[in-house]
Amino acid sequence: GAGVSQSPRYKVAKRGQDVALRCDPISGHVSLFWYQQALGQGPEFLTYFQNEAQLDKSGLPSDRFFAERPEGSVSTLKIQRTQQEDSAVYLCASSVTSGDYNEQFFGPGTRLTVL
Amino acid sequence: AQSVTQPDIHITVSEGASLELRCNYSYGATPYLFWYVQSPGQGLQLLLKYFSGDTLVQGIKGFEAEFKRSQSSFNLRKPSVHWSDAAEYFCAVGFSGGYNKLIFGAGTRLAVHP
Numbered sequence: 001g002a003g004v005s006q007s008p009r010y011k012v013a014k015r016g017q018d019v020a021l022r023c024d025p026i027s028g029h030v031s032l033f034w035y036q037q038a039l040g041q042g043p044e045f046l047t048y049f050q051n052e053a054q055l056d057k058s059g060l061p062s063d064r065f066f067a068e069r070p071e072g073s074v075s076t077l078k079i080q081r082t083q084q085e086d087s088a089v090y091l092c093a094s095s096v097t098s099g100d101y102n103e104q105f106f107g108p109g110t111r112l113t114v115l
Numbered sequence: 116a117q118s119v120t121q122p123d124i125h126i127t128v129s130e131g132a133s134l135e136l137r138c139n140y141s142y143g144a145t146p147y148l149f150w151y152v153q154s155p156g157q158g159l160q161l162l163l164k165y166f167s168g169d170t171l172v173q174g175i176k177g178f179e180a181e182f183k184r185s186q187s188s189f190n191l192r193k194p195s196v197h198w199s200d201a202a203e204y205f206c207a208v209g210f211s212g213g214y215n216k217l218i219f220g221a222g223t224r225l226a227v228h229p
Contacts, residue, residue, distance in 0.1 A: 004158065031214055042119075042205050042219030043159070050214065091158065098214045101147070101166060106158035 002026055004107035006092050012113045013082045021077045021110045025094030032075050033104060034067055035091040043091050049075060050098050082114045117142045119206050121220035128196050129228045136191040136223050138206030147209030148189040149217065150180055154202045162204075165189065176200070201227045 005024045013019050025032050030051055035043035036059075046065070048056040051072035060067070064083075069075040079086055089111050093104035120139045128134055140146055147166050151159040163174025170182040180191045189206060203222045210216040 033216070035217075035219075040221070042121075042207075042221050043217070045216050045218070048214055048216060055214065056212075056216065093159075095215070102215060103161055103164070104215065104217065106151075106160075108156065108158045 004092055004094055004105050006090075006107040006110050008110060009108065010111050010113075012115065014115055015082060015084060017082050018078065018080045019082055019112060021079075021090050021112070023075045023077070023092030023094075023107060025073065025075070025092070026096075026105055027073075028096070029094035029105075030072075030097050031095040031102065031104075032069055033093040033095075034075070034077050035093065036061075037089040037091055037109070039088070046077070046090075079112075082112075084114050087112055087114045117208055117210060117218050119208050119218055119220035121204075121206055121223050123223045124221070125224045125226070127226040127228060130198050131195050134191075134193045134196045134200070134225070136204050136206075136225070138189045138191065138220060139187050140189065140206070140208050141187065142208050146189075147215065148180075148182060149207040149209065150174065150178070150189075150191050151205045151207060151219075152176075152202050153205065153222075159205065162191070196225075196227055198227045198229060201225055 032049040034046040037043040045059040049069040064080045066078045089109040091109045093106045095102040118141045150162040206220045207217040
């Protein structure tokens, strides 16, 4: 199979709950990105991993957001104490290597709704 | 700061008509430019990309785009639209820093009338 997969596809959380969103990149892909897509908007960069190293987390909106990729493959985006403004689609993308020319392959996203 | 503007939020065309989706960017250096398409419930799919060289680039599904440095534009075109092209289209700039962080426009939603 092999595309990027994400789970769950849909998540409903009550305000204040913690959530964890999973991304399975294409096997062997070095680079992994997380983006947040609010309703009616384009995706916005959250964070970037090269293998297990988180090299850029400049887009994480607050310290409630945390991402990890401990073994350089699967990644988890965790949001603590969710707020209504966290409602969005969270997209994961991977690319075969680092570098500016590489195509990013996107997963279908996880739609998070915070009530 | 880098930014991407897609002036048209929503466009409707008839099947078989030509299409042009506009994209303007703001970037301090030579940009890496991309067009993605997003269908409902699907991930973003790359249509085409521009890095350098020929300013007219061909992509998948019969799409093409032209880079115009003087106008800071990268408009997407298709000569004859099919009903299956109905989707949301995003223009993006790749932020050159060794790992191609993408900055997206807000998107243009395309509807196709039969």
